[in-house]
Amino acid sequence: MPARQDAGTRPASGGRDASWWRRAVLYEVYLRSFADADGDGVGDLAGLRQHLPALAELGVDALWITPFYRSPMADHGYDVADHRDVDPLFGTLSDVDALLADAAAAGLAVLVDLVPNHSSSAHPAFTAALSAPPGDPRRDLYVFRDGRGAHGELPPNNWESVFGGPAWTQIADGQWYLHLFDAEQPDWNWSHPAVRADHEATVRFWLDRGVDGFRIDVSHGLVKDAELRDNPPGPPLLPDAGFRDEGEPRVWDQDGVHEIYRTWRAIADEYTARDGRPRILVGETWVRDPVRLARYVRPDELHLTFSFSLLATSFSAPAWRAAIDAERAALGAVGAPATWVLANHDVVRPVTRYGGGSAGVRRARAALLTLLALPGVAVLYQGDELALPQADVPPGARQDPVWTRSKGTSPGRDGARVPLPWSGDAPPYGFTAPGAAPWLPQPDDWAGLAVLAQAGDPLSTWLLVRGALALRRALPHLRGEELRFRDDVPTHCLAFDRPPPPAATSGGSVGMTCVMSTGQEVELAISGRLVLASGPVGYDGAVLSLPPDTTAWVAPWEG
Structure with a gap:
């Protein structure tokens, strides 16, 4: 399908090397809930564009923007009626072009959502x-x-x-x-060459406009069992179950999907070769077995795929270590970095998942600081940098099809999608025009969590994340891909060293240590200087005292 207007031009990303994506911090923009510029209560492209400076100041490297395509909005944009046009709710193609230009000027790469498993029933x-x-x-x-x-x-x-x-x-x-999702989201037949050709045209359409790549929705689901055989008997899976491949082996993670991604990778590489600016493919691959997951990021397939193991792991040092070890071993075998995730628009926010209240906040801050110390790619979901809890959306205001199709047995995902608070003492907290109603109601007690409030609070999560991202860029210890777990720590403590890359060792740098306590206080003999901590700690340069549910970064004295 031809472009409806001349495609915008996108300058090559300045200052980023060709492998920047292997250690990037990716920020998910759930567009409906990020910022509303036109006052209709729904976030839009113009609102996002206005807040690009805030994201650049926070220190992220790239944005993943959820679907803004033409859609009846039965699943809030994931039911796509036209993948090559913008829904008027969010703006126009010109708004996309302007956003891409401004993002490039701010040093931010932009990935857009591709939804290839299904279309809208209005397609x-x-x-x-x-x-x-x-x-x-x-x-x-x-x-x-x-x-x-x-x-x-x-x-x-x-x-x-x-x-x-x-x-x-x-x-x-x-x-x-x-329809693996809502009845208004019929599944494409990926054995049909016309389906493949049309999606390849969509990939080229957005690459021609200047995007840096794609996040691929349901990347493990496109190809189904050829005979449509029954799944084996077993307990029913709840709608909020992330990993379904083990219980539904005829539906998910079929071998035929890899041929599709080899074709798309060749297209991405073709565009990369033209100007040296990497075009990146990231899979939303809910596959539990790390070895099976790694097949999606072999050298001729996707560049990255989300590692959901930490998202699905309890706040426990042994569980975190096992998950990190398994992911790194499997992905390292194919030469791919891990892409660590704690949250997204489909799951309960970490603050609430880790127990809620002050304890949930402590654990969410500790988990996030630990994640940002890991080698590979880190993914933030909007609001992670504010330590937002899951909002309690009243039943009468819920809009998620999970709520309706489950007949109320699942509250759905609306609580993770409540619009961001930017400023002010009461809803809509600067998200939309004063007096306008956001598409989902915001809690009355979020004033202290707003971006502007946190930017002025030296102990806020926003400033913690900004500091962590600045250090992640500045410290050579965090640029490499090595990680060494420490075994001389209590079982309720996760500790690992990040040796610097070889190029940095000539300057005398010997590494950095990340320590996370889970549930109990930790005292650890470690010499050096405190670089950053998720909460108050005791440290005299020789012994680190961590309260429960706290993470600290310690670097040695150098020179």
Whole structure:
């Protein structure tokens, strides 16, 4: 599909080397909830553009922006009706071009969301399929099948929707179509060459406009079992279950998906070769086995894939060490860095997940500072830098299809998607125009969590994160890919050294240590200087005293 207007030009990223993405800090912008410039209560591209300086000041390297494409918004933009145009709710193609230009000037790379597993039911290809009779080639672009039972009254198999209920919907002529998510999100048939060609055209469309790459939604789900066989019997999976590949082996992580990513990687490499600016592919790959996960980031496939193991791990030193070891071993075997994640728009925020209240805040700050000390890529979800808790959205205000399809058995994801507080003492906290109502209600007690309030508080999470990101760039210890766990620590303590890369050792640098206490106080003999801590600590240059649920970075005296 041709561009609707001349594509914008994007200058090459200044000051970034070709491997910057291997150690980047990626910031997820959930666009609906980031900043609203036009006063309709929904975040938009212009609002994001206005706040680019704040993100540059925070110190992130790249943005991942959730879908802004034309959509009926049944799943808030993840039901795409036209992947090559902007929904008026968010702006225009000109707004995208302006955003890309401003981001480049600010030194920020921009990745956009690609949603290839399914389309909207309002997509022209699906409406054409619905109007066609069974057996018509137009239905081959999606997964239509006859039902089971004497009269086809039963779904073709036992697959369940991630959002709850059957993964099949029957239409008037008796056939059923597959949707792993909402009924308004029919799955593409990725065995059809036209589906592959159309998505390759979409990839080129946005690369031509100047994006730095893509975050690929449901990257492990595009290809299904060719025979559509039943999944083996087992307990039903809740809608908020992240890893489903073990319980639904006919649906997820099929071998055929890798051929698709080899094709896309070749396209990305083609654009990279033109001007030397890397174009990056990042997978949202909910695959529990690290060895299976690593297959997605072999040298000719995706550049990165989210490592969800820490997100799914309890706040426990042994559990964190086991998860880090397993991910690093598997991904290192294929030459890929880990991409560490603690939160996103689909899961409960860490403050609440770690117990809520002051304890949840301490643990979330400690976990985030530890994550930022790990080698590889770190991902922040908007609000992590503010230590936002999960909001308690009243049932009458909930909009997530998980809430409706689960018939209220799951509260859905709205609590992680409440609009950001920027300034002020009461809602809408600078998110939208004064007096306007945000699309989801904000809590009345978030004034102290707002960006402006935290920027003036020396003990705030925002300043902690800004300091950590500045040190992550400045310290040679944090630029390499080596990590050595310390074994001479209590079991409730996670401690590791970050040796500097070889190029830095000539200057006398010998490394940095990250120590995290989980649940109990820790005293550790370690000489050096305190670089940063997630909370108050005791340190005399020889013995580090960490209160429970606290992380500290210690570097040796040099020279």
